[in-house]
Amino acid sequence: MPEESVYDSLQKEGVSRRDFLKLCGVMAGAMGMTSMPPLEKSGLPSSLDVTEAKSVERIAKAMETQPRLPVIWLEFQDCTGCSESLTRANAPTLGNLVLNTLTIEHHEALSAAAGFQVEEAKQQAMEKYAGQYILVVEGSIPTGEHAAYCTVGGRTAEMILEEAAAGAAAIIAIGNCAAFGGLPKAKPNPTNAASVLDLVKDKAVVNLPGCPPIPEAIVGVITHFALFGVLPELDKLNRPMAFYGKTVHDRCLRRPFYEAGKFALTFDDEGAREGWCLFKLGCKGPTTYNACASIRWDSGLSFPVQSNHPCLGCSEPDFWDGPGFYQGLSAPINRPNATAVGAAAAAGVVAGVAAGAANKAKKKQANEKEE
Secondary structure: OOOOEHHHHHHHOOOOHHHHHHHHHHHHHHOOOOOOOOOOOOOOOOOOOHHHHHHHHHHHHHHHHOEOEEEEEEEOEOOOHHHHHHHOOEOOEHHHHHHHHEEEEEEOOOOOOOOHHHHHHHHHHHHHOOOOOEEEEEOEEEOOHHHOOOEEOOEEHHHHHHHHHHOOOEEEEEHHHHHHOHHHHOOOOOOOEEOHHHHOOOOOEEEEOOOOOOHHHHHHHHHHHHHHOOOOOEOOOOOEHHHHOOEOHHHOOOHHHHHOOOEOOOOOOHHHHOOOEOHHHOOOHHHOEOOHHHHOEOOOOEOOOOOOOOOOOOOOOOHHHOOOOOOOOOOOOOOOOOOHHHHHHHHHHHHHHHHHHHHHHHHHHHHHHHO
């Protein structure tokens, strides 16, 4: 990891001060930052409002003083979908993130080396940057049959995680598999898959669940730690509040139809064609905390509900073993890890459906009376 700051490396590449501040603004958006304590003036554009200017100012100061962050990325029981998600990040792009903010010291899928060479490089990086690097874990960790279901270089995933976690400054469990066990942990869970938090108890761990997570959430959390040396504010499930503080339902474009009691009953009925609420088709948006409806996917193009498919709840624990992907919620989800807010949201959904049905019945009676 070079001793020069991120800004120093950018200057060497010919990046102007103006473009540097633009990059800081993009990063502020990626990190979900809304307010920051005031710092000295940095020559920021006058077009920025006060809140945005403070965020950009804080990031600019950090990039002028902080060195690039070393990252060690491990993959266990996964499909590499989370790494694929990161490559589609738009704010900032993966290229900007890797070249200007991070130094990815180890990533099996992205490495040019293979075999003993890549394993030696990982060991050297862990020794050189002990206590400094951020550890990203993708995939669940099998613990059954002496953890033999996933081995790399002749060593079990559990052994590799324990070794890498010992020298990490912080750990990011990326994707539902690493955060909550994901698909490998679904019944009957033959490998006895575990999450990172199931095994690591003495380190700061942030969960970025999703199948896969939103790329901007990945970039935002990594960049936040890279620049400020601390993890962002987390909820009870160790998820960053900036990206998991609201439900998909809270900001869903179909919510007005939910409030009006208008629901699609099949994927090809009048309601589906008119864009009505997908709650009765199994949408888990009211109990799923994620930024899909606001950030969306593919550079803000769309998200599942907008594409006429119910939310599956992929950022929640045990979503594979939940009440069914295409079965409507009729009561609050009852599971040990559910937050009180989640249960209240589910209860609110039931109340909303009942209210919508009552309003529909009243309108029908009024029309019949008028006729």
